Amino acid sequence: xxxxxxxxxxxxxxxxxxxxxxxxxxxxxxxxxxxxxxxxxxxxxxxxxxxxxxxxxxxxxxxxxxxxxxxxxxxxxxxxxxxxxxxxxxxxxxxxxxxxxxxxxxxxxxxxxxxxxxxxxxxxxxxxxxxxxxxxxxxxxxxxxxxxxxxxxxxxxxxxxxxxxxxxxxxxxxxxxxxxxxxxxxxxxxxxxxxxxxxxxxxxxxxxxxxxxxxxxxxxxxxxxxxxxxxxxxxxxxxxxxxxxxxxxxxxxxxxxxxxxxxxxxxxxxxxxxxxxxxxxxxxxxxxxxxxxxxxxxxxxxxxxxxxxxxxxxxxxxxxxxxxxxxxxxxxxxxxxxxxxxxxxxxxxxxxxxxxxxxxxxxxxxxxxxxxxxxxxxxxxxxxxxxxxxxxxxxxxxxxxxxxxxxxxxxxxxxxxxxxxxxxxxxxxxxxxxxxxxxxxxxxxxxxxxxxxxxxxxxxxxxxxxxxxxxxxxxxxxxxxxxxxxxxxxxxxxxxxxxxxxxxxxxxxxxxxxxxxxxxxxxxx
Amino acid sequence: xxxxxxxxxxxxxxxxxxxxxxxxxxxxxxxxxxxxxxxxxxxxxxxxxxxxxxxxxxxxxxxxxxxxxxxxxxxxxxxxxxxxxxxxxxxxxxxxxxxxxxxxxxxxxxxxxxxxxxxxxxxxxxxxxxxxxxxxxxxxxxxxxxxxxxxxxxxxxxxxxxxxxxxxxxxxxxxxxxxxxxxxxxxxxxxxxxxxxxxxxxxxxxxxxxxxxxxxxxxxxxxxxxxxxxxxxxxxxxxxxxxxxxxxxxxxxxxxxxxxxxxxxxxxxxxxxxxxxxxxxxxxxxxxxxxxxxxxxxxxxxxxxxxxxxxxxxxxxxxxxxxxxxxxxxxxxxxxxxxxxxxxxxxxxxxxxxxxxxxxx
Numbered sequence: 001x002x003x004x005x006x007x008x009x010x011x012x013x014x015x016x017x018x019x020x021x022x023x024x025x026x027x028x029x030x031x032x033x034x035x036x037x038x039x040x041x042x043x044x045x046x047x048x049x050x051x052x053x054x055x056x057x058x059x060x061x062x063x064x065x066x067x068x069x070x071x072x073x074x075x076x077x078x079x080x081x082x083x084x085x086x087x088x089x090x091x092x093x094x095x096x097x098x099x100x101x102x103x104x105x106x107x108x109x110x111x112x113x114x115x116x117x118x119x120x121x122x123x124x125x126x127x128x129x130x131x132x133x134x135x136x137x138x139x140x141x142x143x144x145x146x147x148x149x150x151x152x153x154x155x156x157x158x159x160x161x162x163x164x165x166x167x168x169x170x171x172x173x174x175x176x177x178x179x180x181x182x183x184x185x186x187x188x189x190x191x192x193x194x195x196x197x198x199x200x201x202x203x204x205x206x207x208x209x210x211x212x213x214x215x216x217x218x219x220x221x222x223x224x225x226x227x228x229x230x231x232x233x234x235x236x237x238x239x240x241x242x243x244x245x246x247x248x249x250x251x252x253x254x255x256x257x258x259x260x261x262x263x264x265x266x267x268x269x270x271x272x273x274x275x276x277x278x279x280x281x282x283x284x285x286x287x288x289x290x291x292x293x294x295x296x297x298x299x300x301x302x303x304x305x306x307x308x309x310x311x312x313x314x315x316x317x318x319x320x321x322x323x324x325x326x327x328x329x330x331x332x333x334x335x336x337x338x339x340x341x342x343x344x345x346x347x348x349x350x351x352x353x354x355x356x357x358x359x360x361x362x363x364x365x366x367x368x369x370x371x372x373x374x375x376x377x378x379x380x381x382x383x384x385x386x387x388x389x390x391x392x393x394x395x396x397x398x399x400x401x402x403x404x405x406x407x408x409x410x411x412x413x414x415x416x417x418x419x420x421x422x423x424x425x426x427x428x429x430x431x432x433x434x435x436x437x438x439x440x441x442x443x444x445x446x447x448x449x450x451x452x453x454x455x456x457x458x459x460x461x462x463x464x465x466x467x468x469x470x471x472x473x474x475x476x477x478x479x480x481x482x483x484x485x486x487x488x489x490x491x492x493x494x495x496x497x498x499x500x501x502x503x504x505x506x507x508x509x510x511x512x513x514x515x516x517x518x519x520x521x522x523x524x525x
Numbered sequence: 526x527x528x529x530x531x532x533x534x535x536x537x538x539x540x541x542x543x544x545x546x547x548x549x550x551x552x553x554x555x556x557x558x559x560x561x562x563x564x565x566x567x568x569x570x571x572x573x574x575x576x577x578x579x580x581x582x583x584x585x586x587x588x589x590x591x592x593x594x595x596x597x598x599x600x601x602x603x604x605x606x607x608x609x610x611x612x613x614x615x616x617x618x619x620x621x622x623x624x625x626x627x628x629x630x631x632x633x634x635x636x637x638x639x640x641x642x643x644x645x646x647x648x649x650x651x652x653x654x655x656x657x658x659x660x661x662x663x664x665x666x667x668x669x670x671x672x673x674x675x676x677x678x679x680x681x682x683x684x685x686x687x688x689x690x691x692x693x694x695x696x697x698x699x700x701x702x703x704x705x706x707x708x709x710x711x712x713x714x715x716x717x718x719x720x721x722x723x724x725x726x727x728x729x730x731x732x733x734x735x736x737x738x739x740x741x742x743x744x745x746x747x748x749x750x751x752x753x754x755x756x757x758x759x760x761x762x763x764x765x766x767x768x769x770x771x772x773x774x775x776x777x778x779x780x781x782x783x784x785x786x787x788x789x790x791x792x793x794x795x796x797x798x799x800x801x802x803x804x805x806x807x808x809x810x811x812x813x814x815x816x817x818x819x820x821x822x823x824x825x826x827x828x829x830x831x832x833x834x835x836x837x838x839x840x841x842x843x844x845x846x847x848x849x850x851x852x853x854x855x856x857x858x859x860x861x862x863x864x865x866x867x868x869x870x871x872x873x874x875x876x877x878x879x880x881x882x883x884x885x886x
Contacts, residue, residue, distance in 0.1 A: 088680040091602030118707040403842040
């Protein structure tokens with residue numbers, strides 16, 4: 001049996017799963033001490049089901065803790081950055097695009113050195129070991145132990161990053177080093193940013209992961225535990241301490257993976273309705289479609305694989321502004337508005353059905369008769385036309401957002417999850433069917449529980465020397481090797497995604513190839 | 526003369542993306558370069574063409590190459606200075622100022638870096654009034670101004686200087702040298718005097734870009750309709766609102782070409798617009814009839830936020846508003862249409878100015 005836990009900003013959800021069935025589930029408020037919240041959620045599901053802790057094969061934990069640390073600028077370790085690429089890139093040194101407050105905390109200790117590659121694999125300049133050694137001495141003198149190393153086109157060739165790491169370790173034994181090539185894609189600043197964030201989160205990651213371990217020990221759970229990554233796969237505790245940034249945005253990913261599992265669908269649109277916003281994402285082959293553009297975390301642009309989600313200001317707590325014919329500001333009649341303002345987590349105090357005095361989307365749904373929540377009498381007098389208009393408007397908002405995330409006009413199944421799912425009362429235009437699976441409020445914890453392990457390869461191949469098939473084989477092999485290194489059973493590894501992008505304005509048939517492989521966890525013991 | 530400082534860069538980059546008509550490269554890296562140079566060396570003086578003396582020499586600066594490479598191997602900074610100074614050295618006269626050759630996209634902001642570094646002014650004009658995919662597609666070509674002496678520099682300190690018999694030849698040679706330089710080079714070209722530029726360049730385009738960015742930002746703050754605000758700011762015409770249906774893409778001779786089919790919404794319901802692009806949005810057909818073509822501008826905007834949508838960003842399901850903007854009159858001459866008219870891009874239609882179809886304001 002497996003336990004999946006999702007630690008969100010508001011709630012900590014947990015599920016106990018036996019194979020593919022949900023044995024028990026719980027939702028508790030997230031605590032300031034993340035480990036305490038996890039311990040409580042674990043205790044709840046174990047006691048609820050009455051199982052023996054020895055029957056637990058694995059505990060999978062998804063957490064927003066590391067994202068929040070960057071957003072709130074807390075628990076960050078000052079980190080130096082070494083970039084290899086001179087004489088290129090001088091005009092934009094490391095951390096040049098960071099918010100100043102965050103740069104001050106992380107330290108802004110940045111160095112440029114020779115090295116780096118061209119897109120076709122040529123060296124920009126020769127690597128100079130002594131130069132890197134001098135920089136390492138300076139970093140050591142500044143009292144820093146955390147270091148990020150980036151090199152121009154390191155996704156094509158990472159040799160200079162690796163050689164630099166070796167030199168830095170010889171000067172600063174036990175240094176905490178992140179190589180940009182291990183984390184990000186093409187896009188030097190964004191990849192370097194992600195590497196710096198990773199190093200500055202490692203101390204926190206070690207403490208947090210050890211805290212998880214302590215919580216499990218306390219409950220005498222001896223099974224291995226894993227942390228969710230943002231691509232829907234797992235990493236073990238040691239790996240999570242090394243790569244905390246890979247947890248960024250794992251929440252929406254787990255929610256979508258859970259939706260895929262609960263509905264049995266691999267290709268669908270997932271609509272996750274919360275209290276204030278609705279997030280729409282796309283499942284392809286059972287995994288979230290990845291955002292093509294840069295994603296900002298705490299004001300810093302990064303470019304590693306995040307789920308491509310589109311958010312609209314619609315949720316259970318959305319405020320309703322009825323149309324008014326007398327608004328002095330309007331150019332004509334003002335129209336009915338649902339959201340984006342919301343009572344949010346205060347829904348259970350402020351909504352009419354809960355004795356409050358604010359008209360929310362939830363009140364309208366209750367008035368419509370499809371749900372029995374709170375005091376339905378409080379909304380019995382609502383204007384029928386208004387109720388119908390709001391329901392139609394909600395469905396229109398969802399339909400437009402769903403349409404935006406689709407890739408063609410072909411109708412696709414839509415899976416609705418999240419606490420605000422009651423808002424979906426009819427058909428969605430462009431949807432082949434609407435599925436509201438059981439256990440929809442804890443889809444995220446289920447997504448954590450069922451996760452596999454994966455690996456990927458993303459780099460530019462020059463097809464001047466390799467044939468296209470050779471390049472694809474090489475990329476697939478790299479992705480599979482990484483999945484096995486991350487803990488996948490070799491015989492179970494499967495290639496789930498292959499994407500080729502021929503590059504404009506480049507000669508020699510340069511092609512960017514992205515491959516993703518996943519496999520089942522090697523069973524412990 | 527007025528001052529370009531850090532505070533206007535966001536607006537300038539957003540406006541440049543509107544004038545980029547879907548291409549011209551992401552201004553992000555250029556904006557960061559300009560910001561850093563202003564922080565390190567101080568703000569830049571922006572002159573109008575009228576404020577310059579007839580004999581003042583102006584050398585535009587730009588980036589050339591693959592956008593994918595620019596986001597990975599950023600310039601040194603000395604490279605752009607080398608390109609700029611090499612042209613002046615070859616001509617043997619002092620250079621008064623730099624300017625943007627392409628007001629749309631990345632190259633609207635790149636010259637700010639050069640101007641800040643060297644403490645030279647920038648001139649408020651450009652050679653396109655928008656973005657175009659090839660180097661000879663500038664109003665300078667109409668007026669017989671040569672792209673050479675043409676300098677291209679890499680981060681290592683190499684500079685290649687060329688003299689050619691036509692601007693089309695410059696384009697040909699420059700593409701292959703760019704590849705040797707790592708698929709990206711900093712370039713300086715189309716040196717001209719202020720007197721020549723008063724005839725040949727499109728004036729006021731940097732200010733126009735900044736103005737567009739400013740009104741969009743304000744409209745978003747005030748929850749006004751940014752699309753209408755942009756239309757009013759550029760004196761353009763709203764020609765369509767619709768939902769992107771099918772997008773078909775193909776790569777031909779290194780250019781990303783394709784067509785998007787857009788189904789009308791609101792008062793355009795029942796109509797269908799075919800948007801054709803090659804790096805930039807080039808032509809719009811409604812129900813099969815050409816309605817707007819190059820050299821007039823087509824800005825494709827997110828219907829709610831006014832955010833310009835690039836040719837790579839065209840995706841099924843996006844709701845867009847399409848605004849047509851009249852191009853500079855220089856492009857409407859026989860010589861101008863020969864360089865960038867619908868026929869050059871392979872569209873079998875005569876050019877009809879946008880205001881003839883959509884009426885004067």
